[in-house]
Amino acid sequence: MRAVTVARLLGREIEAVLSGEHTPLMLWGPPGVGKSALVAQVARDAGLPMIDLRLSQLEASDLRGMPYQKDGRVEWAIPAMLPDAVRHGPRGVLFLDEINAALPQVAAAAYQLILDRRLGDYRLPEGWVIIAAGNRLGDRGVTYAMPAPLANRFTHVELAPVIDDWLAWAEKSAVDERLRRFLQQRPDLLFVFPEQANTHAFPSPRSWAFADRALRKFADDADLLEPALIACVGEVAALLFIAWMERPQFDIDTLLAQAEPMLPDDADGRWAVLDAALVRARQLDAADKEAASRLLRLAARFEPELGERLVRVLRERLGEGLYALDAFDDWAVACSRDHGVSA
Template identity: 45%
Template structure:
């Protein structure tokens, strides 16, 4: 299931308080999606790693109540206490927890209570974990626990990641490179012994490395530490070839600007345009942009227009759009 569809499905199940387990390889954004849902709904969010707990930690610690003359259980402070009426209790990496800890979660997940503790009515439970084939330290989930969840499997999607990256201001060279090499968004081989590999999460790290403006001699080892040496070398070579770009401001002012011949540069330029233009861009800017797009190779021109339309930019109201349509209509079928 792709990220946007996964997010929509999780959101529905959170509303209905149906326990959900989200499966997927490392680094594709499982926890980020759940956190985003909580933020968009304006509800609480608690990230609980059961792998860090002992079986007794979840149930709480017993103490003697002198007034009642009996032993009672003090619930742990890390569980929702009702101060926030609604929220998501996120059990990340649940299947990395020891079997006894997983067993202690049975009652909490199904009955929404454990020992003396009861989960507040407005809170939903979402769990996540890597698959057994992902080279992680995981324990096979017992059938009684697995049957307490609705299971969804998430996968990465280069097109959806590109649109997200543009909205978040990810460096244009990264977006451009992954537009040219969509397979490089996620390169995880469970049989490989390499410690660094490309995932959506590690590409975010590459963006942070670039934004930190390290010394030239540090750029390669830092990026290699995020996505691996071979891919880092390819990305930096590609980035260097795409470094000579026309002045985007001049393009948007309607001034004459050269069209790059290097496909790498065209990918970066397309990413820069889509990140720069939005629904509030003046009509005269859009007219200038369309005039320039008609000079680009057809596949790049169509890609930019489709991306802008997906973002709600009303190019159709421009006079130059009619000319653009006549020129590239045969590619839109």
């Protein structure tokens, strides 16, 4: 699910607590896609405090409290980190992060809090919502399979990285324009989960935000900038970004909007345009004939061997429907002319 949709859903859950209709929500997603940041932003937008409990770092007693003797019986001291209407306010967000990385006994202690909004003598204030988050089992994090009784206490949503959502956040957050333009042309690099388990740095929405910081810190020192970017997003993505910055710059959306796209004169620039066009073609909605026609018009401006690469990808996406487009006929005529074949 896209971040904008998840944000709206979370906002409704915050409102629903006032009518007694709130259901605890579990937010799933791979590392680095912005689960924690999204929940924090929704809480800020609602003007509410958020208490972030990293359950993977807690012991069961941290939630249950410590026992002490009073009047000949054992009572439990309520942990100060749990929401309190007097200290924290009558409304807020209790965020149980890394819940499926918690020790089983910690997860067990959370059962009652999540379902019954209480834990022993402690009562969660009525205006507080419960949201949890965690990585999926296949993400190679330190996770436990969520027990069925705990899973059944949540509704479940999976957060997916989408380039438009990240670009909207990046513009609002004043991320370096070069970085925004690069990922706009290479959305396939927004998130690339590493195939090898021992890979430490890889592209993700979070690590690209780190790359933005690196650009600000090391822009005046090329010797430091390259290793700093590699440390953020990994070698492949970092070197592609550096090579892109050294190429003549263009805007793929502007080129696609032109009736007769004007390609760069140099070979490096033309290859850069082709790379960006191929990414667009691979992500093309087969029903979007206008977008396909724009890509065909662009293909007609390339040398035949380059344009044919783009058309082959369009054929994979549109199938036989490609041949019904007027722009395909125009490309075929241009390609035949460039090959010296009579139309």
